[in-house]
Amino acid sequence: MGIIRALDVVYEYLKRDDDGNVTGSIRAVDGVSLDVAPGDFIAILGHNGSGKSTLAKHMNAILTPTEGCVWVDGKDTRSEEEVWDIRRSAGMVFQNPDNQIIGQVVEEDVGFGPENMGVPTKEIWERVEESLKAVGIYELRKASPNKLSGGQKQRVSIAGVLAMHPKCIVLDEPTAMLDPNGRKEVIRAVRALNDVEGITIILITHYMEEIVHADKVFVMDHGEIAMQGTPREIFSQVEKLKELRLDVPQVTLLAYELQQRGVALPDGILTIEELVEEIGRLKECQS
Amino acid sequence: MSILVDHVTYLYETGTPLEHKALDEVCLEIKDGQFVGIIGHTGSGKSTLMQHLNGLLKAHSGHIYLDGEDIDAPGYPKKKLRSQVGLVFQYPEHQLFEVDVFTDVCFGPKNLGLPKEEVEERVRKALLQVGIPEEYWKQSPFEISGGQKRRVAIAGVLAMQPGVLILDEPTAGLDPKGRREILDQIKKLQTQTGMTVLLVSHSMEDVAEYVDRIVVMNRGKILLDGAPKEVFCHVEELEGVGLAAPQMTYVMRALRKRGFDVDEDAITVEEAAAGILRALS
Amino acid sequence: MLRDITIGQYYQTDSVIHRLDPRVKLAGTLLFIVSLFFFQNIGGYLAAALFLALVIRLSKVPFRYIVRGMRAILFVLLITVTFNLFLTPGRTLVELFGGHVRITYEGLKMAFFIALRLAFLIVGSSIMTLTTTPNHLTDGLERALRPLKVFKAPVHEVAMMMSIALRFIPLLLEETDKIMKAQMARGADFESGNLIQRAKAMVPILVPLFICAFRRAADLAMAMEARCYRGGEGRTKMKPLVYGRADYLAYFLLAVYTVGSIFIGRL
DSSP states (O other): OOSEEEEEEEEEEEEEOTTSOEEEEEEEEEEEEEEEOTTOEEEEEOOTTSSHHHHHHHTTTSSOOSEEEEEETTEETTOGGGHHHHHHHEEEEOSOGGGTOOOSSHHHHHHHHHHHHTOOHHHHHHHHHHHHHHTTOGGGTTSOGGGSOHHHHHHHHHHHHHTTOOSEEEEESTTTTSOHHHHHHHHHHHHHIIIIIOOEEEEEESOGGGGTTOSEEEEEETTEEEEEEOHHHHHTOHHHHHHTTOOOOHHHHHHHHHHHTTOOOOSOOOSHHHHHHHHHHHHHHHO | OOEEEEEEEEEESTTSTTOEEEEEEEEEEEOTTOEEEEEOOTTSSHHHHHHHHTTSSOOSEEEEEETTEETTSTTOOHHHHHHHEEEEOSOGGGTOOSSSHHHHHHHHHHHTTOOHHHHHHHHHHHHHHTTOOGGGTTSOTTSSOHHHHHHHHHHHHHTTOOSEEEEESTTTTOOHHHHHHHHHHHHHHHHHHOOEEEEEESOHHHHHTTOSEEEEEETTEEEEEEOHHHHHTOHHHHHHTTOOOOHHHHHHHHHHHTTOOOOTTOOSHHHHHHHHHHHHO | OGGGOOTTOOOOOOOHHHHSOHHHHHHHHHHHHHHHTTOOSHHHHHHHHHHHHHHHHHHTOOHHHHHHHHGGGHHHHHHHHHHHHHHOOSSEEEEEGGGTEEEEHHHHHHHHHHHHHHHHHHHHHHHHHHHSOHHHHHHHHHHHTGGGGGGTOOHHHHHHHHHHHHHHHHHHHHHHHHHHHHHHTTTOOSSSSOHHHHHHHTHHHHHHHHHHHHHHHHHHHHHHHHTTOOOSTTOOOSSOOOOOHHHHHHHHHHHHHHHHHHHHHTO
16 A cells, blocks of 8 residues: 555535635545555646645645545544654645744754654754755754755755654645745755655646656646646646646657657657757658 | 946945845946846845836945936935836735725825826726736735736736836746746737836746846846847856756757757747757758 | 844854853843842942953854844933933033023933943843844743743743744844835835824735735644644653753852842942
8 A cells, every 4th residue: 555545535615705604615626546655756736726735735634635535654644643643654845935944043943843753852863963964954054044045945844854754755836936946956855865765755846847757747637636647648748738737848848849840759758868869860860 | 218227236234244245336228118037046136136226225336327317316206216117026915905906906006196087097907908807806816816916916016107117026936827828918018018128037948038138147247148049158157157048958059969950049949849840851 | 124133133153152051041131130220339330341241252242243233222222311311300410491401410320320221231131132042042931931830821832932933023024124115116105194194004014914924824833733743742852951061150150240249239
């Protein structure tokens, strides 16, 4: 069984008018099922309002499904006794770094999670040190979070989750508020955690470049899973992605345009190297 | 309206050990009706420079001329300056406050002391210009989508009918389609009105296809300035300051390296595709 | 500019004072303030000045930085001095405006001592906040107030609230600055008009500020829960408060100062 499993999850919230009367309900998540294997790098894509963030919050028991079931590491998220175990196994990083850093000093913030879990003092320090090193900001441990760049702040948030020794980290649009350099820093750190530490990653984003290396991609629309597959499978469906308010990486788009004009290229080209390679091969065949 | 920035220097945290130059002898001339992208990463001084243009910040040395007049000269009407150089900040959440969209957009023109009829006329025009249809006008500005909030914020400044419109990161936090829609709308607005538009961004790819000219800033100085194609020729310099050229530039360079006879200055997918087809035939 | 306010803002460096236990610093600040109210002559103030100078020196916080923070309360200081200068009865020194306003010998003396006392009070307490991270400070308070838990006082919760408030003050100040600029760019005017007009002009700042603050609070609560926060029960400390030799020495020096300065101050 997977580390995170969702079965026919529905999440509804009620819409109220100014007097607080219920006027209707909205299904933010509508019948989602998925199964995430340990060690996987999963990406969830979708436009704003597609339900991807609501789904993410189910993986940490911040929300529980209206219908259906979510299991984290085999534990049902609706069970109240197990909620802290669930939050320990599946850590969560949010969009706005300023709204999730509690500590006044980087190292104190990273220690916040272990403190809550009742980890002995000596071990907290060990965990803080290794977490900061894992995301490459050990030298900033004494700094004030307010003085850091967006990318650094977000890496502090990741270290804070890492110090809780989770099996899985859910990142809810961690790069949406960062500049291109910050985005790269964060994605590099996340990939390293997946490659080196073998932590399961669930990355929620709408930046296409960030998911090229994912093992599996889910695309959400109207609370449902509209597409799923490897990045290559997903990106080969340029038209469908556009319908879902998403982009494809420009290289993939270029390959697609060339295909449309009769150039014999394979589907789902993801990198510049691949494209140049393929075009080079075509030229050799011509001559 | 034309803008001339003449040797402007601005210091942050003056009198402390942290004192540094946010702007360092910046000179920049922007002609009437130009659509300019101002690019740089966080802390490059781009936002600081923009806040000088409508008098929110005052240069420690140097001058800024709007249509030839020094905006810091005694007697220059500050209030008029703010309405002439419209500045839209990054987060619409920082400016929306009224009960409904329409009333919120009224705030700017009302501050100019215009009669009620004219205020409402301008607001209607501005909302339509940014693509907010009438059915949204009575809605709360807090209950509309992120992309619409952004449009309402732009309308709030547009309703003052400025000669220069400055947009600070208008696409931050939007999804890809939302980004495209906003930029298309701005481009349309710029062509229709002939307004001078400055688009501040840290994303090359976003602005490359839209603007006539790109100004790259780094550490309070202007690093590169020219048409997009000219600027993107300097890939090494851009990378040296942590920026990148559009992906297409890299594709064309890689192809050239492999012996293809393609132009290196393609920016859009269209141009790249056309270039590759030519090289293959 | 709002950002220039330095009262209470932690100054990051490494010094003996920075490393002291926050409980020592809390007690020290309290004793120092109390001592100020016992002085009856200049001697006590000299002793206090010497003590303060020594602590500032040891703290490695630049004196200029401390003085800059004082600017914000200069106004309060001036008002107090003026009141005391003109309203204290006693032997007349100078008569102004045909005898309507008198400066007395006692008034001058009082104003001088009040100014000193206030300035010392503020510098003294800002030394504490300048050298102690807010988290450390709330830790100290939490420990010092722990006996109150017997009366079911929510000591941990209050301490946590304080530390969060302190963490978010700079962020909210920055946000206020941005909101003001955004509204000024729409022609808002915060500087002219009468009191009512000015109060009304605050609405376009306060509404976005409150909405942003509530948003932050909701986000933060969610992030804390996601990191297993569930109140003070069963929590361990990354930096538990343990007295070291320097702390005992500091307590001893404090006692010497308190007794000594009060003795000199009342000779």
